[in-house]
Amino acid sequence: MHGTSVRPAVGRGAIGLLAGALLVGGVATGAEAAPKPRLALTALAFAEASVDATTGNARATVEWTVADNQQTATNVAGNVVIQQLGRDGRPVGAAYPVSFAFQRKWDTKATLVSGTAQSATYRYAFPVPRYAAVDHATWAVVGLTAADDRGTELSLGRARLGDFHNSFTATELTDTTGPGVEGAYVVYGQPVYRFLDGRPVAVSYEVIASDHEAGVYSGELTVRGPDGGTATGGFTIERSNGYYTCGPGTGNGDTEEVRCRVDVQLPATAAVGDWKITRVRLTDNTGNVAVHRDQALAPVHLTRNEQLKATELAISPKVFDNWRDSTEVAVSLKPVGLRGTVVEATVLANGACDDQKMEAPALEADGTLKVRLWVPPGYSDHCTVTGLALLDSSGRAAAYGTAFGGPALELTSTRLPDSTDPVATSAVLSGTEFRTSEMPMRLGLAVEASSPVGITQASFTIYDAAGRSVGGESGGAAPAADGKFHLGFDGYLAPGSYTAGFTVTSAGGRSAMYGYPGGAGLPAPSGPLAFTVIEG
Structure with missing residues (x-):
């Protein structure tokens, strides 16, 4: 005490x-x-x-x-x-x-x-x-x-x-003043286009509020639609495990400046158009209230795809090759019901391709709009469009795909399959005779090999006259300036006769084996890989 x-x-x-x-x-x-x-x-x-x-x-x-x-x-x-x-x-x-x-x-x-x-x-x-x-x-x-x-x-x-x-x-x-609002917006990564399919639409917002005296206690956020309809959501700050939480995924060190999540349910009957934050009401820990009106922030575009539509949706090419280098796929469509110009076109995708948002994209001569998606090398075997949205200069929107709450789109491009084993056309050892006085020896193997998707792994193994493995090398492989794959062995070997076998593996995981004892795999393409170690 x-x-x-x-x-x-x-x-x-x-x-x-x-x-x-x-x-x-x-x-x-x-x-x-x-x-x-x-x-x-x-x-x-x-x-x-x-x-x-x-x-x-x-x-x-x-x-x-x-x-x-x-x-x-x-x-x-x-x-x-x-x-x-x-x-x-x-x-x-x-x-x-x-x-x-x-x-x-x-x-x-x-x-x-x-x-x-x-x-x-x-x-x-x-x-x-x-x-x-x-x-x-x-x-x-x-x-x-x-x-x-x-x-x-x-x-x-x-x-x-x-x-x-x-x-x-x-x-x-x-403390006689209520908290201030520093910002209010849709939670990052959440789509701002939503297709209305007869069910309520859940939208999560983030509010940044501050009160450097008593601290923020609670808040309420109101969004308003184009017909004057409103929807609200709120938060209350609670102490949990040493942090002040105010919604899923939030954690603040104190209540003087907080980031809080507000979940709002827009009704199934919501009017088509922009729903914007128009009011943020905040209360501090002493009961003071501050109301911030007419924010007109963070619009969420609701649509039933009745006024503005996207037709002739397609993706090309249907097969892309990104085994060695990056490439692109293009999503194309034709707007119908367009008033003015296209202000924004958004494509969301998963797999090998990245999301893309284009501002003020130009239509081609036939009225087609194309959005190109970058595909980095060797990442995934498909590019699937999960969401496609348009916004014109009159404020009309169209939204398609599961990412925006609509039916799934059948827009998928797949990577060129790796369906052929690698092929080695030449394999030559750096020597056929070595002396014990030269130990440790350096034995090199130069291989010419190819695959439609590229070779990324290679290995070779040395065997003695009894067929026992006595050394080798394996790992990632890339062709040298001469176009060949170079493997090597550094070490000591006893006098005797030796052979070598090697394996090349494609980017897709297909392998081809050459020169191994006992008839495993294929014969070495340039003849047996044999050498001897002699005394002296």
């Missing part, structure tokens, strides 16, 4: 002790059965009646005792919740849950002071926020939950906790 003792409960606190005791169960008579398992809060008090939090370093220490009449219980755990109270006595702003447990874990916030599982006292030094909506704010324990390892539970709200000394007052700096 750092030199400060918790004052005994008097007045309301004494009533609280009685009320807490009564929670355990009624008085049993000799004729009555044993009381049912009960958990009870038997004491709760803040050590300080008031604190000065204007420096940002104030703490208010609270202690509480939980009793369990279940004698076989070995652990009790739960949370107390501390929150600021408004003038009407209702909680405002962020709630601060404080975990406690008789068998304390690393992430348990409260400290076990003393006791057993049947009656234990816990302590927590609450860091009082520096800012509040008023200069003298009231903070209180507004909730308590507990459960033992035998399934007995306890849950108390503000009304029951008010019987204890569950509050204190704090002198704080006054």
